[in-house]
Amino acid sequence: MTRDTARRGELAGRTALVTGAGNGLGRAIALALAGCGARVILTGRTAATLTKTASLIKDERLARVAPADVASPGAVAALREALAAEEIDLLVNNAGIGGPVKALTDIEPGEWDEVFGANVRSVYLMCRAFLPAMYNRGSGDVVNIASVTGKRPLTRRAPYAASKMAVLGLTRTLAFEAGPLGVRVNSLSPGPCRGERMTRNFTREAAATGTTYEQAEQAFVSRAALHRLVEEDEVASAVLAMLRMPGLCGADIDLSAGMIAPA
Structure with a gap:
């Protein structure tokens, strides 16, 4: 990380599952978590990019590659079985796609469904699969990567904007289900x-x-x-900062360089 926000060893003993970890924000977040001592399970659709992320983690004991399409119910169920021996207490739902750049009237239903599958159904499926174990242990964290686009219009990006607003609603509601059971659920909304x-x-x-x-x-x-x-390492630093705030639950953190400030 380029910013001195990682505190070596502060996440030692914790196991994180990061979706979309093969590149971009997912890779940056995974590296930051491992840099603080967390064991990081890297998941996404492409094994090669996940392996590349794993190779960037200095201590190979802190990385595990577990490819899966997290928008697929069957694939997520299989992932849960494959990770049954892992005590995952930190879930970062980062996987997602940008979708088409078109006027809404030109968007096909299949394109709409693909965006909601990747950006919303994946969050639901991963939480549904991995929250019960956190509930049983009485502790854990979920960080959902939303977007400033869920809070401010972006023309020709209706499926993406709607899906990210859905992530915000899911986060706030789930926080009230999970909080009493010891699990904090929050979202982070990066700007571009x-x-x-x-x-x-x-x-x-x-x-x-x-x-x-x-x-x-x-x-x-x-x-x-x-x-x-916004830089990718800033987003990774924000995830670490959120984990350091024990009273944070049901919140959305804006990291947009002021994108939602009034024009």
Whole structure:
């Protein structure tokens, strides 16, 4: 991590399961957790990228690769069985896709369902599979990666915006189910993060609007008070900070460089 926020050993003895851990935010979060001593189970659809993340964790004992499509009920059930011997007490639901860049009237039902499957059903399935063990132990943390787009309109991105707002609603409601059983549930809403996903999004937006890539990026970041993108390591640092706040439950943390500030 480039920021001095990791405290070596503070998560020793904890086991984290991170979805979408093969790249981007998932990789950054997994590396930060391992840097604090947590054993990290890396899951996602592509074994090769998960293995790459695992190779970046210095202590190989702290990494386990467990490929799965977390939007699939059958795959999540199989993952739960494969990890039955692990005492997972930290679940980071990061997996998701950006979806189409189109007007709502041009979006096909299959495209809509794909976004909700990856961004919302995956959170439901993973919580349904791994929360019962946390309840039995009386402790645990769930961090759902939402998005500032769930709180502020983004034209031609209706499925993504709606799915991230759904994650916020799921988080707040689940917190009241899980909290009395000793499990904290919170969400983190990043703004636009520098990385492959935003590169793809800006490219698609430029094509849809007839502008250049640079113009699409500037139009997006100009909505933020700091007029910049958020860095992936900032998001990872925010997850660590959330875990250090024992009274945090049912909350959403905004990390958007001021994206939701009034224009």
